[in-house]
Amino acid sequence: MKDDTTNTTRGTGGELHQQAGDGAPTLTTQQGGPVADDQNSLKAGMRGPTLLEDHILRDKIFHFDHERIPERVVHARGFGVHGFFETYDSLSDITCADLFQRPGEKTSAFVRFSTVAGSKGSPDLARDVRGFAVKLYTKEGNWDIVGNNIPVFFIQDAMKFPDLVHAAKEEPDSGFPQAQTAHDNFWDFISLTPESMNMVMWIMSDRAIPRSFRFMEGFGVHSFRMINEEGKAVFVKFHWKPKLGLQSVLWDEALKINGADPDFHRRDLWDAINRGDYPEWELGLQVFDEEFAEQFEFDVLDATKIIPEEQVPIQPVGRLVLERVVDNFFAETEQVAFCTQNIVRGIDHSEDPLLQGRNFSYLDTQVKRLGGPNFTHIPVNAPKCPVNHFQQDGHMAMHNPKGRANYEPNSWGEQGGPRECPMKGFTSYRQPAIGDRQRVRSETFADHYSQARQFYISQTPTEQNHMAKALGFELSKVKTERIRERVVSHLLNIDNELAKNVAAMLAIDPLPDPAEAAMPTRQDLPSSDKLSIIKNGPGSFKGRKLGVLMSAGANAKLFAALQTACKEEGAMLEVIAPMTGALKLSDGNSVKVDEKVDGGPSVLYDAVVLLPGDEGSEELSRIPAAQNYVKDAFDHQKFIAYVDAAAGLMDRAGIGKALDEGCLKLDTQTSADDFITACRQIRYWQRQ
Ligand code: HDD
Numbered sequence: 001m002k003d004d005t006t007n008t009t010r011g012t013g014g015e016l017h018q019q020a021g022d023g024a025p026t027l028t029t030q031q032g033g034p035v036a037d038d039q040n041s042l043k044a045g046m047r048g049p050t051l052l053e054d055h056i057l058r059d060k061i062f063h064f065d066h067e068r069i070p071e072r073v074v075h076a077r078g079f080g081v082h083g084f085f086e087t088y089d090s091l092s093d094i095t096c097a098d099l100f101q102r103p104g105e106k107t108s109a110f111v112r113f114s115t116v117a118g119s120k121g122s123p124d125l126a127r128d129v130r131g132f133a134v135k136l137y138t139k140e141g142n143w144d145i146v147g148n149n150i151p152v153f154f155i156q157d158a159m160k161f162p163d164l165v166h167a168a169k170e171e172p173d174s175g176f177p178q179a180q181t182a183h184d185n186f187w188d189f190i191s192l193t194p195e196s197m198n199m200v201m202w203i204m205s206d207r208a209i210p211r212s213f214r215f216m217e218g219f220g221v222h223s224f225r226m227i228n229e230e231g232k233a234v235f236v237k238f239h240w241k242p243k244l245g246l247q248s249v250l251w252d253e254a255l256k257i258n259g260a261d262p263d264f265h266r267r268d269l270w271d272a273i274n275r276g277d278y279p280e281w282e283l284g285l286q287v288f289d290e291e292f293a294e295q296f297e298f299d300v301l302d303a304t305k306i307i308p309e310e311q312v313p314i315q316p317v318g319r320l321v322l323e324r325v326v327d328n329f330f331a332e333t334e335q336v337a338f339c340t341q342n343i344v345r346g347i348d349h350s351e352d353p354l355l356q357g358r359n360f361s362y363l364d365t366q367v368k369r370l371g372g373p374n375f376t377h378i379p380v381n382a383p384k385c386p387v388n389h390f391q392q393d394g395h396m397a398m399h400n401p402k403g404r405a406n407y408e409p410n411s412w413g414e415q416g417g418p419r420e421c422p423m424k425g426f427t428s429y430r431q432p433a434i435g436d437r438q439r440v441r442s443e444t445f446a447d448h449y450s451q452a453r454q455f456y457i458s459q460t461p462t463e464q465n466h467m468a469k470a471l472g473f474e475l476s477k478v479k480t481e482r483i484r485e486r487v488v489s490h491l492l493n494i495d496n497e498l499a500k501n502v503a504a505m506l507a508i509d510p511l512p513d514p515a516e517a518a519m520p521t522r523q524d525l526p527s528s529d530k531l532s533i534i535k536n537g538p539g540s541f542k543g544r545k546l547g548v549l550m551s552a553g554a555n556a557k558l559f560a561a562l563q564t565a566c567k568e569e570g571a572m573l574e575v576i577a578p579m580t581g582a583l584k585l586s587d588g589n590s591v592k593v594d595e596k597v598d599g600g601p602s603v604l605y606d607a608v609v610l611l612p613g614d615e616g617s618e619e620l621s622r623i624p625a626a627q628n629y630v631k632d633a634f635d636h637q638k639f640i641a642y643v644d645a646a647a648g649l650m651d652r653a654g655i656g657k658a659l660d661e662g663c664l665k666l667d668t669q670t671s672a673d674d675f676i677t678a679c680r681q682i683r684y685w686q687r688q
Contacts, residue, residue, distance in 0.1 A: 029059045069334070070369050071120045074165055075131045077179075078114030079213070079266040080333035080380075081273060083322035085109050085136055085283065091317060094234050094287060095226035097346030098140040100317065108137040108384055111322060112336055113213040113265070117168045118179025123258035124265035125249065126179040127208045127470065132218030132240060133338040134320065137384040140424075144342040145238055146362070150207055151219035153303045154196040156445050158357015163189060164196075182477035191486035194515060195445070197452040197494065198304050204470040205455070206248035206463060206533055211606070212268045214279040214543060215247040222355040223300045225348040225429050226287070233429045235293060235300060235350065237307060239284040239314050245538025247682060249603075250636050251470060256603045264604070270325055277543060277570070278323040284314035297523060298451070299444035303354040305451055308528040332380045337366040348429045372396055388418035449493040450523040456495050458531040462685050468498055472505035484508065489515040493522065534685065541679040542570035547605030549576045549597065549629055551620040553613025555643060556585035561672035562609060562641075569676050576600040576629070578620055586613060598625035602633040607679040609666075610646035621649035630655060634663075637683040641666050641675040662687055 027035045035056055042054035050057065072078075085107045091100035099107045114131035115122065130149040135142055154164050167189035170176050177183050181203070190196050202208070210216040220238030227233045249257065257264045272279060286307055288300070298305040326332040339362035340355065349355055366375050372395030375381055390408055392400045405417040456464065471491070475484045484506050491499035492514035503511055529535045546566055548559070566573040574594040577583045582590040594600065597620075602608050610630060612620045620626050630653035633640055640663045642650065650656040655663075662684025664670050 029056055030063065031059070069371070072114075072369065073365065074116050074169075075114040075133075076120045077118050077122050077124070078112045078131065078333060079269060080110060080112035080326060080336055081269060081322045082324040082326070082332075083109045083111060083278070083320060085134075085318055085320050087318045088316065091226070092228065094228055094236075095346040096229045097138070097143075097226070097344050099136060099138040099143070099344075100346070107139075109320060109322075110135045110137075110332070110336055110380060111320070112333060112338070113269070115179065117181065122179035123262035125209060125254040125257045125262075127181065127203065127251070127254065127474075128179070129203060129208065130210060130213070130216060132216070134218070134240075135336065135338060135342075135381075138344050139385045141344050141385060142342050142381075142383050143344045143347060144338045144340065145218075145220050146338045146340050146358070147218050147220045147238065147240070149210065149216040149218055150199065150202045151217075151221055151237075151239075151306045152198050152202060152451075153221055153354060154190075154199045155193065155354065156195050156302055156304055157353045157441065158361070159353075160193070161354075161357065161361070164193075177477075182474040184478050184480050184483055187475065187478045187487055188480070188483050191483055191490060194448040194490060194518065195304050197448050197490055198455060200490075201452045201455045201467065201494070204467045204474070205459065206250075206466055208470075209249050209251060209254045210265075211247040211249050212543075213265055214244055214269065214272060215242055215538075217241060217246065218281065222303055222352045223293075223350045224343075225350055226285075227346055227348055227427075227429050231427075231430070233348070233431075235288050235290075237286040237312075239286065240281040240320065241284055241314070241316070243280040243282065243319075244543045245540070246533045246536060247538065247544075247606075248533055251466070251473065253603045253632075253636050256601065256632065260599075260601050260603060269322070272543070273322060273325050275572075278321050279543075280322075281320045282316045283318045283320060284316050286312040286314055288312050297525070298447065299442060301350055301352040301442075302445045303352055304445075304448070308454075308525075309530045310526075310528055331378075335370060335375070335378050336380045337362075337370060337375050337378075339363055339366065343426075345424070345426045351431070351433075374398065390417065446519040447523065448519070449490075449517060450525055452494045453522060454525040454528060455531055456498060458527040458529065460532055460534045460685075463532060463534055464498070468501040468505070471498075471502045475502065475506055485512045486515070488512055493517055537680075537682060539680055540569070541566075541606070541676055541682075544606035544679070544682075545572045545574060545604070546607050546609060546676075546679070547574055547576055547595075547600065547602055547629075548609040548611050549602075549620070549626060550583055550591075550593075551578060551612040551616025552584050553586050553615035554583065554611045555613065556587035556589060558611060558643065558666055558672065559585060559591065562611075562675075565672040565676040568673075571606075571676065571679075574600065574605070578616070578623060578626070597623055597629065600629075601625065602629045602638065603636065605633075605638075606682065607639040607675075608633040608641075609675070610640065610642040610649060611666075612643070612645045612649060614645050617645040617648060621652050627653040629653075634658070634687070637662070637685055637687045639664070639675070639679045639681070639684055641670075641672075643667075660684065660687055 027038055041050045041057045043050055087100055087105045089103050112133045115126050115128045117128055118126050132147045132149050134145045167185045168181050170178055171185050218240030223235045223237055225233045226236045293300045341359040367373060374394050374396050377398035390406050392406055403415055405412050410416045475487060478484050485508055488499055488503050488508055489512040491502055563573055575591055576595045576597055577593040578597055580593050580596045583593050584590055630649055634655045643666055664675050
């Protein structure tokens with residue numbers, strides 16, 4: 001800023017404000033009129049009242065007053081980014097969808113990740129399902145796959161969706177709790193809705209507290225159809241598999257991350273894309289036919305069931321790369337409008353009653369949120385292919401059709417506007433649909449416990465333990481005893497040990513009777529390894545973050561070796577120290593500090609190094625935040641590397657005598673490379 005009064009105006013405190021003239025554009029009103037003074041309203045006299053005629057003040061305040069739009073009724077908290085989808089090979093044998101015809105074809109994409117229950121400002125690490133909504137701007141229109149990071153859902157019929165959401169969100173009288181299901185209403189509804197039991201197992205697992213959006217799977221959930229040029233259809237389920245593998249945090253970490261960095265997930269994605277480390281997923285298809293559907297143990301139209309990968313393997317058909325952050329959060333992330341009914345030629349819905357209800361719901365919500373039927377004119381929602389129709393007018397119409405014809409049929413020849421195209425247009429699959437009109441639930445939807453058990457027995461003991469603790473935590477917040485007991489009565493239909501563990505945590509004695517089941521016999525399904533996160537570890541530390549806690553005089557050679565090892569692995573490294581600014585190393589050089597120790601707790605890192613220098617180690621060891629850093633890293637079963645100078649700190653943190661094989665001393669025997677190799681296991685689960 002120039003300290004030159006000819007190029008500035010004075011604010012109330014006499015401070016100087018920059019004016020146009022040195023390259024900045026001129027500030028204007030919404031009508032484009034240049035503004036001379038953006039600091040003061042128009043007054044009658046020096047100390048007089050503000051005048052009604054102040055159109056500049058009115059212009060500014062009016063717009064501000066209207067800045068908010070209703071947040072999404074669910075999935076309010078989200079984060080969107082741009083990318084592309086690339087098709088591997090032509091899928092023309094099963095679908096005529098344009099984006100799957102040509103190998104290497106790239107289709108622009110916008111993806112919004114979200115939590116479900118919390119409001120827009122809620123923390124990222126709530127125990128919750130994550131939304132995984134993908135908009136593909138194909139050459140034949142927009143296709144939205146509005147999925148989640150969990151492949152099943154709570155309910156089977158859209159009729160129950162408002163009840164589910166009401167029960168999950170804050171209670172209507174008190175207005176809390178925010179962004180959590182640990183309350184009476186949720187568990188009351190769940191315990192009266194046995195169809196939710198498979199989903200309950202998933203949300204009580206580590207899937208509901210992912211480490212990052214980059215490390216989670218996505219699922220289309222429902223069975224859809226793919227149709228080829230001959231009109232032949234197959235069923236298909238959509239899976240997004242993260243190239244970086246799956247990873248979750250521990251519940252205690254989630255609680256602490258929510259305090260330390262409530263934007264942990266959005267920041268992670270923002271930072272990754274901005275440093276060019278583009279997250280990638282493979283789109284996988286489970287393709288099956290009517291014959292398989294007929295003999296499968298469950299109804300493929302039931303969204304509370306998966307089809308295990310062991311029964312129908314997943315075929316990778318393309319990759320999704322996220323490579324560009326938004327220019328503006330509101331314009332893109334907030335205004336993006338996903339609708340399950342946005343499908344393209346070659347893709348079709350199934351008769352899943354949940355999907356059918358969703359197809360009805362999303363348009364309404366977008367009109368409510370975005371204020372009118374023209375939300376497809378907003379750039380993030382606009383197709384990137386020609387759009388020609390006779391729909392017109394309405395609020396905020398940006399481009400009405402040109403010309404005389406705004407109806408069809410018409411006899412205006414070439415000036416008559418667009419025409420239908422039976423050969424290329426969307427055609428629904430000719431699935432026969434005959435039957436009496438009736439409000440029913442098919443008997444084929446009745447088995448609520450078999451897959452819940454399958455999920456549970458597919459987990460490692462560590463994961464099973466996390467699930468039991470999650471149930472114990474959630475239900476400990478439920479005040480009404482009969483609700484807690486009712487949940488345990490369902491758990492008894494899933495796994496006795498699990499039910500007993502949870503009952504013990506809640507001091508429920510004696511155990512209640514098992515819940516009455518709509519289908520009394522539970523099927524004994526085999527365990528499915530693909531359902532466990534730990535059994536499918538990434539075997540790499542790529543994309544993860546190392547937190548190096550340092551003090552003045554830290555070993556420069558070791559630090560450089562850690563930097564190199566991280567770089568080679570594709571991991572990040574951050575320096576945490578007692579002070580911000582720069583830190584002097586043993587060789588006299590300085591390194592930039594990323595976080596002051598109380599702003600960079602170890603929950604923000606995947607593994608930690610304790611690298612104090614001789615000079616600063618005593619002072620560091622006395623800082624409570626440094627002690628917590630060490631204690632938490634240890635309790636959260638992280639890999640820890642340390643040097644001799646960290647002995648005092650480790651003693652004060654209470655771990656000095658508890659060191660195990662997950663704690664590696666950096667010396668001539670163990671190099672920085674060895675440590676990063678160990679970190680590829682992500683956690684030292686053996687530490688209890
Ligand atoms: Fe939904 C948003 C995913 C069932 C009604 N849903 C929404 C979003 C995702 C999902 C990811 C956020 C999209 C975004 O980022 O803007 N919803 C699902 C999945 C479901 C599901 C995977 C079950 C398989 N949803 C579902 C049902 C209904 C809705 C049964 C209603 C009958 N969902 C909505 C909605 C939302 C929404 C009210 C709120 C905001 C929005 O649509 O744009 O229409």
